[in-house]
Amino acid sequence: MAKNRQIIIYGVALAFLIFLLKWLEMRFIIIDNQLELYAGLIAVIFTALGIWLALKLRKPKIHTVIVEKEVFASPNGDFTINQDELRKLNLSKRELEVLQLMAEGLSNQEIAEKLFVSLNTIKTHSAQIFEKMEVKRRTQAVEMAKRLSLIP
Amino acid sequence: MAKNRQIIIYGVALAFLIFLLKWLEMRFIIIDNQLELYAGLIAVIFTALGIWLALKLRKPKIHTVIVEKEVFASPNGDFTINQDELRKLNLSKRELEVLQLMAEGLSNQEIAEKLFVSLNTIKTHSAQIFEKMEVKRRTQAVEMAKRLSLIP
DNA sequence: GATAAAATCACCCTAAAGTATGACTGTAAA
DNA sequence: TTTACAGTCATACTTTAGGGTGATTTTATC
Numbered sequence: 622m623a624k625n626r627q628i629i630i631y632g633v634a635l636a637f638l639i640f641l642l643k644w645l646e647m648r649f650i651i652i653d654n655q656l657e658l659y660a661g662l663i664a665v666i667f668t669a670l671g672i673w674l675a676l677k678l679r680k681p682k683i684h685t686v687i688v689e690k691e692v693f694a695s696p697n698g699d700f701t702i703n704q705d706e707l708r709k710l711n712l713s714k715r716e717l718e719v720l721q722l723m724a725e726g727l728s729n730q731e732i733a734e735k736l737f738v739s740l741n742t743i744k745t746h747s748a749q750i751f752e753k754m755e756v757k758r759r760t761q762a763v764e765m766a767k768r769l770s771l772i773p
Numbered sequence: 774m775a776k777n778r779q780i781i782i783y784g785v786a787l788a789f790l791i792f793l794l795k796w797l798e799m800r801f802i803i804i805d806n807q808l809e810l811y812a813g814l815i816a817v818i819f820t821a822l823g824i825w826l827a828l829k830l831r832k833p834k835i836h837t838v839i840v841e842k843e844v845f846a847s848p849n850g851d852f853t854i855n856q857d858e859l860r861k862l863n864l865s866k867r868e869l870e871v872l873q874l875m876a877e878g879l880s881n882q883e884i885a886e887k888l889f890v891s892l893n894t895i896k897t898h899s900a901q902i903f904e905k906m907e908v909k910r911r912t913q914a915v916e917m918a919k920r921l922s923l924i925p
Numbered sequence: 926g927a928t929a930a931a932a933t934c935a936c937c938c939t940a941a942a943g944t945a946t947g948a949c950t951g952t953a954a955a
Numbered sequence: 956t957t958t959a960c961a962g963t964c965a966t967a968c969t970t971t972a973g974g975g976t977g978a979t980t981t982t983a984t985c
Contacts, residue, residue: 723912724912725916726908726912726913726915728910756878758878758880759912760875760876760878760879763915763916764877764915767919
C-alpha cells in the first residue's frame with residue numbers, strides 16, 4: 622500500500638545498510654561469512670515480519686459518534702470575589718484592576734489606554750502581579766485568578 | 774530541534790543494534806555450537822525492531838470520542854463541552870487540544886513539548902485558532918473559549 | 926485513485942510581552 | 956517626620972507571540 626511508504630522506505634534502507642555492511646566485511650575480511658549473511662537475512666526478514674505484525678494486529682479505527690441533545694443550566698449570575706485569596710496574594714487595587722482587564726483578553730497597550738496610563742506602567746504592574754501570584758505569564762495569571770475566584 | 778529528533782533516534786537505534794549484533798557474533802565465536810540461539814535472538818530483536826518501527830511511524834492515533842448524553846441542567850461541578858459552539862467554530866481536534874493547553878497557561882514552546890511536535894506547528898495551529906475564532910490574541914481565545922463552554 | 930481536510934514543519938519578519946533596574950511622587954501609617 | 960508602599964514612568968534588553976507564506980505528509984471520503 623502506498624500509505625506505508627515511510628515504513629517501506631526505512632525497511633529497504635535498513636536492508637540495504639545491512640547488506641552493505643556484509644558486503645564490506647566480505648571485501649576485507651576473508652573468513653567464512655555464510656553465517657553473517659544468514660544472520661543479516663534473518664534480521665531483514667524478521668524486521669519485515671515485525672512491521673507486518675504490527676500493522677496487521679493494529680487496532681481498527683474507532684468510530685466516533687457524537688450524540689447531542691444537551692440541556693444547559695444557565696451559569697449562575699452571582700459572582701462574589703474571594704477576598705481571602707485576594708488578601709493572601711496581597712494584590713493592590715490597581716493590580717487587580719489590571720488583572721481583570723488581562724482576563725478580558727486586552728493587550729498591555731489596550732489596558733494602558735483604558736486606564737489612561739503609559740504602557741510601561743502596565744508592564745510594571747503586570748510584572749508585580751506575576752511575582753505576587755508566582756506565575757510566569759499573563760495566561761497563567763488569568764487561569765489562576767479564575768480558579769481562585771478573583772475574577773468572574 | 775524537533776526536526777532532527779527522529780533521525781537521531783533511528784541513528785542511535787541502528788548503531789545500538791549493529792553493536793549488539795557484533796557482540797552476539799563475538800559471543801557466538803566463543804560458544805560456537807548454538808546457532809539456533811543466535812538466530813533466534815536476532816529474530817526476536819529484529820521482530821521487536823519492526824514492531825517498534827511500525828508503531829512509531831504509524832502513530833496509532835486514538836480518536837478522542839466525546840460521547841455526550843442527555844444532560845439535564847448540569848449543576849456546578851462537572852463540565853460538558855458545548856458541541857454546538859464547537860461545530861460552529863469548526864475547530865479541529867488538534868486545535869481544540871492546543872486551545873485547552875493555552876487555557877492552562879502554557880507557552881507555545883511548552884505545548885509543543887507536551888504534544889511532541891515542533892514550535893512551528895503550534896504556531897500554525899494557534900494562528901488557525903485565532904482566525905477561526907476571530908480573535909487577535911491567545912488571551913482572547915481563552916476568554917471566548919471559556920465563555921462558550923468549549924473549555925472548563 | 927482522486928480529492929479535500931488535517932497535521933506537520935520551515936523561514937522570515939514584526940509586534941507584544943516580559944525582565945531588570947532606577948527614579949519620582951503622593952499618601953497613609955508608625 | 957520618617958517609613959513604607961502604591962502608583963507612575965523610563966530605558967534597555969530578551970523572550971515569546973503572532974503574521975504570512977509555502978511545503979510535505981497523513982487521513983478521511985467519495
